[in-house]
Amino acid sequence: MLPTLAAPSITPDYYDDYIDFAALALQDADFAKVCGANDGKVDLQDPKALQQLTKSLLKRDFGLAIELPDDRLCPPVPVSQTYILMIRYNYVHWVQELLDTTSDNYDDTYDPSRRVFGIDIGTGASAIYPLLFASTRPNYRLLATELDSTSHASAAHNITLNNLSSRIRLHQPPSATAPLLPLDDLSLSHASFVICNPPFYASAADLVTSAAAKSSPPHAVCTGADVEMIYAPSFGSSGEYDRNPGGDVGFCFRIVEESVGLQERVQWFTCMMGRLESVGKVVARLKEVGVRNWAVRCLRAGKTRRWAVGWSWGARRPRNDLVRSSLVNIGGVQPFPTEQAIHAEEKTAEELWDTVGRALNPLDLRLEIDAERKTVLGFAEKNVWSRAARRKRAREGDEDSSKEAQDEEVALGFRIKVNEGNLDIRWLEGMEEKLFESFMGMLQRAIHPR
Numbered sequence: 001m002l003p004t005l006a007a008p009s010i011t012p013d014y015y016d017d018y019i020d021f022a023a024l025a026l027q028d029a030d031f032a033k034v035c036g037a038n039d040g041k042v043d044l045q046d047p048k049a050l051q052q053l054t055k056s057l058l059k060r061d062f063g064l065a066i067e068l069p070d071d072r073l074c075p076p077v078p079v080s081q082t083y084i085l086m087i088r089y090n091y092v093h094w095v096q097e098l099l100d101t102t103s104d105n106y107d108d109t110y111d112p113s114r115r116v117f118g119i120d121i122g123t124g125a126s127a128i129y130p131l132l133f134a135s136t137r138p139n140y141r142l143l144a145t146e147l148d149s150t151s152h153a154s155a156a157h158n159i160t161l162n163n164l165s166s167r168i169r170l171h172q173p174p175s176a177t178a179p180l181l182p183l184d185d186l187s188l189s190h191a192s193f194v195i196c197n198p199p200f201y202a203s204a205a206d207l208v209t210s211a212a213a214k215s216s217p218p219h220a221v222c223t224g225a226d227v228e229m230i231y232a233p234s235f236g237s238s239g240e241y242d243r244n245p246g247g248d249v250g251f252c253f254r255i256v257e258e259s260v261g262l263q264e265r266v267q268w269f270t271c272m273m274g275r276l277e278s279v280g281k282v283v284a285r286l287k288e289v290g291v292r293n294w295a296v297r298c299l300r301a302g303k304t305r306r307w308a309v310g311w312s313w314g315a316r317r318p319r320n321d322l323v324r325s326s327l328v329n330i331g332g333v334q335p336f337p338t339e340q341a342i343h344a345e346e347k348t349a350e351e352l353w354d355t356v357g358r359a360l361n362p363l364d365l366r367l368e369i370d371a372e373r374k375t376v377l378g379f380a381e382k383n384v385w386s387r388a389a390r391r392k393r394a395r396e397g398d399e400d401s402s403k404e405a406q407d408e409e410v411a412l413g414f415r416i417k418v419n420e421g422n423l424d425i426r427w428l429e430g431m432e433e434k435l436f437e438s439f440m441g442m443l444q445r446a447i448h449p450r
């Protein structure tokens with residue numbers, strides 16, 4: 001029988017610290033039982049209590065129910081797995097925000113009318129990502145792929161259990177070497193995003209070494225079967241290992257390679273990494289293949305940390321806090337900032353607004369001005385603020401600027417918000433960071449003339 005679940009009472013932005021057990025016990029009778037039996041405390045060594053904790057969180061925060069085979073990786077096992085549920089949701093919400101801040105409305109907010117279609121590679125026995133996306137965003141539809149037959153069957157069960165079969169389609173690839181992104185095989189023209197929690201380890205030995213480094217036996221913290229945990233492409237000729245080292249990096253390299261062929265048929269490709277150093281390897285590969293728009297993120301809950309990398313072949317730039325993080329502190333991985341400020345403490349908002357108007361109005365830009373909010377949205381087809389561009393315009397008169405720019409390619413899209421004593425400048429669109437830098441330079445000179 002299908003469960004009747006209450007609508008979620010809260011959907012968190014991001015989880016960070018651990019949960020308030022007492023509050024959860026008041027909201028959930030099943031959880032109260034595991035708390036009550038133990039004096040209001042949860043025995044974090046008891047798998048059953050932890051399983052209930054995760055189930056209660058899924059029910060309370062997302063209105064979801066899941067059932068899992070004992071021998072498959074799942075959220076509801078020992079303590080770190082509860083954090084892993086929270087980290088999974090943090091990953092889901094980060095992807096949602098990447099989409100929200102690169103959508104057609106340019107206003108960095110969630111647009112419930114936007115139809116979104118996402119692909120989860122390796123959805124696992126729980127189908128946890130599609131369930132989280134579908135339960136938090138009614139306009140999302142998903143394709144979930146799963147190679148392993150046991151997990152595939154269990155994922156199908158969980159999708160049905162939550163009445164989501166009309167919005168989540170499940171696909172079993174014909175082999176381990178079939179495309180990870182089966183757009184062509186399934187006659188799909190586009191997707192909005194790709195999400196993936198890949199097998200993290202390159203071999204059984206890698207799994208054991210990694211668990212030893214964390215000083216805990218591997219299967220005490222994880223019930224994953226090998227197929228879920230290990231990705232070991234068969235290495236033939238020499239040099240292949242460098243091209244694909246296996247594990248999370250190797251799996252992600254495959255997605256990167258497929259993304260080169262797919263380009264803008266997918267707006268955002270993303271993949272989760274088990275180790276910070278993996279982020280460096282993936283970003284290096286992205287630069288190698290010519291990606292110029294990427295994002296890095298530390299996903300955390302309690303003391304557990306994972307990392308995510310996202311990239312796009314399109315020119316829309318996400319909000320700055322979504323692409324850069326001081327917690328991803330290794331060299332060369334941070335993309336160029338997409339938000340910058342210019343300070344002029346001595347000036348009022350009125351004065352700054354006038355100065356910005358004087359700087360922008362003569363230029364061949366498409367501008368949408370909101371004088372009340374002191375905000376201007378602007379698009380340029382090319383650099384029209386350089387000295388050379390100004391001289392050319394003076395020579396040729398204004399005839400060029402009269403043409404309709406609406407449908408032209410956008411080389412730079414920006415939003416300027418004027419406040420008391422400062423401007424916030426958001427880079428919304430463009431492949432060239434140098435163009436955004438040069439635009440910032442022009443504004444700096446307008447605000448602080450020598």
Ligand SMILES: C[S@@+](CC[C@H](N)C(=O)[O-])C[C@H]1O[C@@H](n2cnc3c(N)ncnc32)[C@H](O)[C@@H]1O
Pocket residue numbers: 073074075088121122123124125126127128129145146147148151173175176177180197198199200227228229
């Ligand atoms: C680490 S598990 C993640 C499961 C789930 N997404 C989660 O976060 O709980 C990786 C999953 O990828 C699946 N997988 C491995 N290779 C695959 C492939 N080529 N195509 C689709 N799924 C694959 C595994 O069977 C496993 O379920």
